[in-house]
Amino acid sequence: MTLTDTLHTSFKTVMSYRIRSLLIVLAMALGVGAVVVLTALGDGARNYIINQFSSIGTNLLVVLPGRAETSGSFLGAVLGQTPRDLTLKDAQLLGRLPQVRRYAPLNVGAAELSAANRLREVTVLGSTADLIPIRHMQLAQGNFLAQGGEHNAQIALGAKIAQEFFPRSQAIGQRVRLGDSRFLVSGVLSSQGETMGFNTDEIVIIPIDYAQAMFNTTSLFRILIEAKSHSDIEPAKQAILASLRQSHDGEDDTTVITQDAILETFDRILQTLTLAVAGIAAISLIVAGILVMNVMLVAVTQRTAEIGLLKAIGATSGDIRRLFLAEALWLSLVGAVLGFLLGQLGSLLVRIAYPQLPAWAPVWASIAAIAVALFTGMLASMLPASKAARLDAVVALSKK
Amino acid sequence: MGDQAVYALNNINLQITSGEYVSIMGPSGSGKSTLLNIIGLLDKPDSGRYELDEKLVTDLSETEQAQIRREKIGFVFQSFHLVPRLTAAENIELPLLLGGVSPEQRQRRVNDALNAFELKQRANHRPAELSGGQRQRVAIARATVMQPSVILADEPTGNLDHQIGAEVMLLLENLHHQGTTLIVVTHDRELGGRAHRQIGMRDGKILTDQFHDTH
Numbered sequence: 367m368t369l370t371d372t373l374h375t376s377f378k379t380v381m382s383y384r385i386r387s388l389l390i391v392l393a394m395a396l397g398v399g400a401v402v403v404l405t406a407l408g409d410g411a412r413n414y415i416i417n418q419f420s421s422i423g424t425n426l427l428v429v430l431p432g433r434a435e436t437s438g439s440f441l442g443a444v445l446g447q448t449p450r451d452l453t454l455k456d457a458q459l460l461g462r463l464p465q466v467r468r469y470a471p472l473n474v475g476a477a478e479l480s481a482a483n484r485l486r487e488v489t490v491l492g493s494t495a496d497l498i499p500i501r502h503m504q505l506a507q508g509n510f511l512a513q514g515g516e517h518n519a520q521i522a523l524g525a526k527i528a529q530e531f532f533p534r535s536q537a538i539g540q541r542v543r544l545g546d547s548r549f550l551v552s553g554v555l556s557s558q559g560e561t562m563g564f565n566t567d568e569i570v571i572i573p574i575d576y577a578q579a580m581f582n583t584t585s586l587f588r589i590l591i592e593a594k595s596h597s598d599i600e601p602a603k604q605a606i607l608a609s610l611r612q613s614h615d616g617e618d619d620t621t622v623i624t625q626d627a628i629l630e631t632f633d634r635i636l637q638t639l640t641l642a643v644a645g646i647a648a649i650s651l652i653v654a655g656i657l658v659m660n661v662m663l664v665a666v667t668q669r670t671a672e673i674g675l676l677k678a679i680g681a682t683s684g685d686i687r688r689l690f691l692a693e694a695l696w697l698s699l700v701g702a703v704l705g706f707l708l709g710q711l712g713s714l715l716v717r718i719a720y721p722q723l724p725a726w727a728p729v730w731a732s733i734a735a736i737a738v739a740l741f742t743g744m745l746a747s748m749l750p751a752s753k754a755a756r757l758d759a760v761v762a763l764s765k766k
Numbered sequence: 767m768g769d770q771a772v773y774a775l776n777n778i779n780l781q782i783t784s785g786e787y788v789s790i791m792g793p794s795g796s797g798k799s800t801l802l803n804i805i806g807l808l809d810k811p812d813s814g815r816y817e818l819d820e821k822l823v824t825d826l827s828e829t830e831q832a833q834i835r836r837e838k839i840g841f842v843f844q845s846f847h848l849v850p851r852l853t854a855a856e857n858i859e860l861p862l863l864l865g866g867v868s869p870e871q872r873q874r875r876v877n878d879a880l881n882a883f884e885l886k887q888r889a890n891h892r893p894a895e896l897s898g899g900q901r902q903r904v905a906i907a908r909a910t911v912m913q914p915s916v917i918l919a920d921e922p923t924g925n926l927d928h929q930i931g932a933e934v935m936l937l938l939e940n941l942h943h944q945g946t947t948l949i950v951v952t953h954d955r956e957l958g959g960r961a962h963r964q965i966g967m968r969d970g971k972i973l974t975d976q977f978h979d980t981h
Contacts, residue, residue, distance in 0.1 A: 375863060379851070382851040677835075678806070678808055679908070679909075680836020680837070680912075681836075685832075
């Protein structure tokens with residue numbers, strides 16, 4: 367029997383048992399679809415988080431006080447102790463390193479903002495003009511802390527703050543009160559929305575000197591540093607640590623987190639998570655495989671007389687085995703393709719429901735799901751096919 | 767019960783010449799179907815030799831035996847053994863499929879068979895939609911579509927009424943007239959009596975082997 371005839375004959379057989387075939391195909395399709403959708407979700411979440419991290423800066427290093435034994439992790443930074451504060455002097459020292467393109471000292475606090483008969487509590491960032499490009503923020507209006515203006519009482523408002531306080535008039539040039547000090551609005555940030563849980567639309571930025579005075583501190587919360595290039599990140603990290611060690615009397619009491627290290631950690635965690643959910647979904651493929659085996663075993667029993675007849679009219683055991691394997695192949699193949707399409711449809715629905723989540727199933731997951739479905743289907747049909755092939759023709763013919 | 771071996775066939779010595787019309791008769795359990803199965807290479811004797819076309823076939827591999835069944839032997843069964851989900855034409859096509867015959871050839875030979883057995887109008891009907899006589903005609907068409915040299919018929923009229931049974935026997939005898947060796951197993955004396963050579967069996971042994979000129 368030729369391969370084409372085997373495939374054609376088995377396809378007709380599959381089509382003639384419509385309900386039975388439909389159920390197996392559905393089981394396979396659900397398994398493959400689950401793998402595709404879940405990996406799309408996992409990979410989407412991974413890409414979403416990576417995009418969020420990437421959007422906060424390029425070649426970014428964050429220097430924070432305290433020594434954590436682990437690197438590249440916020441947890442270490444949170445648990446780290448602060449034997450010595452970071453100061454503006456430290457920041458200026460780091461700004462002079464050859465690997466550093468620009469730097470921005472940072473202080474964070476909260477204060478009451480009042481203007482135009484309105485009052486509200488806002489998050490205050492104290493920094494320099496370089497914070498804007500380092501953190502990939504943009505000014506919609508104005509020219510915040512332009513060259514030479516670092517020591518003026520200027521303030522940049524987040525998009526939402528500017529809209530709230532000055533809904534009908536130009537915010538630039540207006541005077542506002544922040545805490546006990548008065549500031550001149552010199553810039554309005556473009557709306558960026560929330561990034562990593564931090565909403566830049568609802569902050570204000572003032573010069574670092576004013577922030578330190580307002581919060582009565584000489585220390586810094588962070589120093590943000592942008593390396594000159596991607597290849598400069600690691601040398602910059604080493605140079606920063608060496609430089610701070612020297613200025614802190616030989617103490618290793620600061621931590622440098624690189625954006626790359628955070629990204630790598632998240633990438634690793636989320637990739638593992640994606641694999642784990644794919645693995646869980648793949649269990650349903652094994653269940654589908656068992657269903658294939660069960661149905662094929664029943665089919666062999668039901669079609670015993672037919673198998674006997676085929677042997678009587680000249681089919682070899684190999685012909686019988688191939689016919690049953692081809693049936694399983696069709697069921698698995700149609701199930702896998704349908705499952706792939708269902709999975710793509712599911713991913714599309716997720717993307718429509720959550721546009722910010724790039725839920726695209728990775729190619730490897732789709733290929734793996736289809737391959738596992740075919741492999742499971744074929745493997746599961748081996749036993750029934752062998753059973754059919756081994757049937758004694760005379761005994762089989764005697765069955766009704 | 768006990769350890770005495772029971773033989774379905776015992777000490778059988780039989781030679782059938784090409785083109786003969788042979789009936790094998792005997793009561794149930796006489797071994798006639800077992801003999802037919804051995805002749806048709808569906809069963810293997812525990813001992814002894816079987817030659818077909820002067821070639822020893824008992825020691826051939828399963829694949830080689832399948833090829834001989836496909837090319838040289840046609841089976842007709844009492845219960846027709848048609849595949850219920852296939853149409854009459856598709857049932858007739860089965861041996862051609864197994865033989866790897868090209869689709870065009872298959873189409874031509876199936877059409878010839880449908881015409882020869884007056885089944886053209888029923889070509890696309892499934893067995894459940896056919897009468898007993900039509901089913902057996904489909905089975906005979908299937909058995910002859912590979913143009914075998916031997917037709918083995920096991921109680922071919924057993925499930926048919928007398929008139930239809932007679933028609934089916936005429937079809938089979940027609941094949942014999944065209945040169946095919948026809949071996950019919952039956953317990954019906956009248957049916958068996960139509961053959962030129964009648965073999966009587968009992969308890970796995972050949973009791974009688976008589977030649978009759980029926981014409």
